[in-house]
Amino acid sequence: MTHTVSRRSFLKIAAGTGVAAGLNPTVRRVALEPFVRPPEEELPGKATWYASTCRQCPAGCGIIVRVINGRARKIEGNPGHPLNRGKLCARGQAGLQVLYNPDRLQNAVRQTGGRGSRHFEPLQWDEVLDQLASSLRGVGGGSEVAFLGGLMPTHLYPLVTRFLEALGSPAPVLFDLHSAMEGRTQSHDLTQRWFGSMELPIYDIGHAEVIFSFGANFLETWLSPVSQSYDYGTMRQGQSGGRGFLVQFEPRLSGTGASADQWVPVQPGTQGLIALGLGRIIVEENLGRVGSHREHAQLYRDVNVGAVADASGLPVERLQKLARIFADADRSVALPGGGLSSHTNASQSMDAVMALNVIMRRLGRVGGVFLPQQVPADAFSAPISPSPFRDLGKLVQNMRSGRVGVLMIYGANPVYELPRWSGFIDALTNVPLVVSFCPFIDETAVQADYVLPDHTYLEGWGYQVCSPGADRPVVSSQQPAVRPLYDTRSTAEVLLSLASRLGGALAQALPWPDEPTYLEEASAQLFGSSIGVIDARTEAGFWSQWRQVGGWWSAKPIMQEPELAGLTEGPLQVPSASFAGKPDQFPYYLMPYESIALSDGRGASQPWLQETPDPMTTASWNTWVELNPETAAHLGVTDNDIVRVVSPQGALEAPVVVYPGIRPDVIAIPTGQGHQDYGRFAAARGANVMDLISPVPEQEVSLLAWGATRVRVEAVHKVMTLARLESLDGEGRETVR
Amino acid sequence: MSSTGVRRISLGRAIPLILVGVAVLVTAAILLNRRVAQAAPDQPIAFNHRTHADAGIQCLFCHPNAMRSDVAGIPSVQRCVGCHQTIASSSARIKTVLSYWERSEPIPWAPVTQMADFVFFSHQPHLSAGVNCETCHGVVGKMSVVRPVVTMDMGWCLDCHLKQPEPKVARLTDCLACHK
Numbered sequence: 001m002t003h004t005v006s007r008r009s010f011l012k013i014a015a016g017t018g019v020a021a022g023l024n025p026t027v028r029r030v031a032l033e034p035f036v037r038p039p040e041e042e043l044p045g046k047a048t049w050y051a052s053t054c055r056q057c058p059a060g061c062g063i064i065v066r067v068i069n070g071r072a073r074k075i076e077g078n079p080g081h082p083l084n085r086g087k088l089c090a091r092g093q094a095g096l097q098v099l100y101n102p103d104r105l106q107n108a109v110r111q112t113g114g115r116g117s118r119h120f121e122p123l124q125w126d127e128v129l130d131q132l133a134s135s136l137r138g139v140g141g142g143s144e145v146a147f148l149g150g151l152m153p154t155h156l157y158p159l160v161t162r163f164l165e166a167l168g169s170p171a172p173v174l175f176d177l178h179s180a181m182e183g184r185t186q187s188h189d190l191t192q193r194w195f196g197s198m199e200l201p202i203y204d205i206g207h208a209e210v211i212f213s214f215g216a217n218f219l220e221t222w223l224s225p226v227s228q229s230y231d232y233g234t235m236r237q238g239q240s241g242g243r244g245f246l247v248q249f250e251p252r253l254s255g256t257g258a259s260a261d262q263w264v265p266v267q268p269g270t271q272g273l274i275a276l277g278l279g280r281i282i283v284e285e286n287l288g289r290v291g292s293h294r295e296h297a298q299l300y301r302d303v304n305v306g307a308v309a310d311a312s313g314l315p316v317e318r319l320q321k322l323a324r325i326f327a328d329a330d331r332s333v334a335l336p337g338g339g340l341s342s343h344t345n346a347s348q349s350m351d352a353v354m355a356l357n358v359i360m361r362r363l364g365r366v367g368g369v370f371l372p373q374q375v376p377a378d379a380f381s382a383p384i385s386p387s388p389f390r391d392l393g394k395l396v397q398n399m400r401s402g403r404v405g406v407l408m409i410y411g412a413n414p415v416y417e418l419p420r421w422s423g424f425i426d427a428l429t430n431v432p433l434v435v436s437f438c439p440f441i442d443e444t445a446v447q448a449d450y451v452l453p454d455h456t457y458l459e460g461w462g463y464q465v466c467s468p469g470a471d472r473p474v475v476s477s478q479q480p481a482v483r484p485l486y487d488t489r490s491t492a493e494v495l496l497s498l499a500s501r502l503g504g505a506l507a508q509a510l511p512w513p514d515e516p517t518y519l520e521e522a523s524a525q526l527f528g529s530s531i532g533v534i535d536a537r538t539e540a541g542f543w544s545q546w547r548q549v550g551g552w553w554s555a556k557p558i559m560q561e562p563e564l565a566g567l568t569e570g571p572l573q574v575p576s577a578s579f580a581g582k583p584d585q586f587p588y589y590l591m592p593y594e595s596i597a598l599s600d601g602r603g604a605s606q607p608w609l610q611e612t613p614d615p616m617t618t619a620s621w622n623t624w625v626e627l628n629p630e631t632a633a634h635l636g637v638t639d640n641d642i643v644r645v646v647s648p649q650g651a652l653e654a655p656v657v658v659y660p661g662i663r664p665d666v667i668a669i670p671t672g673q674g675h676q677d678y679g680r681f682a683a684a685r686g687a688n689v690m691d692l693i694s695p696v697p698e699q700e701v702s703l704l705a706w707g708a709t710r711v712r713v714e715a716v717h718k719v720m721t722l723a724r725l726e727s728l729d730g731e732g733r734e735t736v737r
Numbered sequence: 738m739s740s741t742g743v744r745r746i747s748l749g750r751a752i753p754l755i756l757v758g759v760a761v762l763v764t765a766a767i768l769l770n771r772r773v774a775q776a777a778p779d780q781p782i783a784f785n786h787r788t789h790a791d792a793g794i795q796c797l798f799c800h801p802n803a804m805r806s807d808v809a810g811i812p813s814v815q816r817c818v819g820c821h822q823t824i825a826s827s828s829a830r831i832k833t834v835l836s837y838w839e840r841s842e843p844i845p846w847a848p849v850t851q852m853a854d855f856v857f858f859s860h861q862p863h864l865s866a867g868v869n870c871e872t873c874h875g876v877v878g879k880m881s882v883v884r885p886v887v888t889m890d891m892g893w894c895l896d897c898h899l900k901q902p903e904p905k906v907a908r909l910t911d912c913l914a915c916h917k
Binding site for chain 1: 748784802805806808810811812813814815837838841842843844845846847848
């Protein structure tokens, strides 16, 4: 549609606008607010940079924050940090919107109208701590304190465990959807089974010649994406001789898959099987230049390549070609990714992938698999692993039976992230007191009695032991870049004040007067270490450099060679994956995938991240359903048509994105939207894919099989325009509200 | 269509009149705007620069950052209270200042001089080049209520930049000297 504007009406409009603009006084009402007491290091108008740690995901990248006149203005990567080496991803950049978010809680609150009423009444901190202390005194004799956390910062974890131990309560349960989707628990278990270590392995992507990635979207959300992207660049630029080669095995083409040389669209749940088939071919044909494969023959005794080809849909010739690509390279590495953890055969699939590294003798070799060198101090040595899913089940059981007297929730949003059948929400009603430490009113905080908002990470203290690490042991330090904007309090401080109020064993277990003292004491354990970059003569000097440099790491790369502890006696087997839903009623596999911007939903409150287009579909601000063009044609739908996706567990409606990079029998939906609460930018937008996830009868109890649901898709004959990068007219966008 | 034709003719006759009206309005608006821009803004406390200058206090005592930073800076509340805890502490205005200090609140001063935000202006090189505060801000030391004395537009900036010694002029009149 075009409007023709004549020259005359143009002049009229221009004159009218000019008059209107001229008559409108341009004086802006602004106030210059000087410091009350100017900080010593601040010079108005000049930037001060503070080194700290990013908390937008658990990777622990080093950041530097630009502060002018006491306000944080920009976040960049810390160039000296060995993990991210000066780089930072979009989520890291958006951290300012966590700090300045208009929906942050500004003080401690109690939900006075009952849970779910969303009627919150502000409380003084002293008052709330007194009330909490008296509730904790009442715990005991059959009831206990339970702590549910996301993958929490490594400085907080020891405080929480000491706190719970002194109260005689069980250790914290750690669950968050991001960790579940990157298969973190399964990766810990993998190294435990093969190498007898609880650390996460390091895959030397930067020096590899051929990478076979089995569902590892290592350029997007998997484990440590910034560090891995940097290494990917090194690998592609051929700094170790020749341009590296990447093959991606996954049912849906991810951003990482789009960067690969070959995308192998495997049938969901057969990635492990393919790894097994490749191994069998390598051993049988004695491929590669690593000597005899005789000792590995028993690993693949039970593998039939023909059966693998049938199950996965990849012809035998293709498997043989792939096996040669992998085996003929001097430095090849296979990555067992988060996609494997979505199926019921997760651990066997990951074993099959790791076995490829073992038979090619890639352990401890350049461009292969390593274990991290531990940080040489007790405070930083034990890695934190998310709990197996069965621990969460136990917690829910305890809650339901009334054993849990007080439930504390930190850094997790289980009401949003867990499927309804987990029973978490229903079990909450049997818990007398629920406390959330969330800085926002998220779905879980709405079900809490008290919300004691933590500082956001640019206002708070801490450290993070980077796991998976860089090529050396790294502890990244966190310090406040700005004074807290509101009357919030760090969770560590809350625990310390509760301990001093309750006294006795608890006060002995947590003797520190405040959080910085605790951190200073912990960091002092590294003072005098001969391998570190910090060269200080006194402990005070060490503490000051610790904050200035952005943490502690060794001056030179050190990694460990993994030693095989088990599983070298075969045979390896990968059972076929089970799915919920009968194929005749539910013909498609549902593949939820983690949004690169919103992650598991924690980024949904930040409008910059909402506006960040998905790299493959360019869609933003909503949930969508990705369909292969063939599937879309079969259903009679096209872009922006709303479809109803039905699983045995639930249903959701969302517009379609026709996407050629997906198998016709798979539909994909990103995570992150469908919030009911969590602020104005997140709430009432899109749908939550976790509503569809169904329980699988055969699923291992240690695993939430988030990719093991079958669905059907129905057209509903409605249209909703998605905001996409190519829709420059702004349709479907809600940037201005 | 005929109806449109009629409207066109009548509009055509009125056009010179409309144009004159518009020109008058625009000129009036611009003049008015200048007046408003050069008025002294309302301040939360009726601060008197003249009293302070008469007492022999130098500009840089309260605005020391002009020498080393982009902005001269408004003195911190602490700086005010440093003297006024003992000097004139019973006057009503000073009591207001002290009340901000007691509440640990910043005083929300209204800016008198505003530089357009597409210009990267820095005080420090101007002071290093020997420009006095009065050159741009007027004789603030003689004003009880400070108001802007010059309109800081590009012509005014260039006026001075062009008068600089020959070797500097090329650099000082480069677009990127101020617009980055």
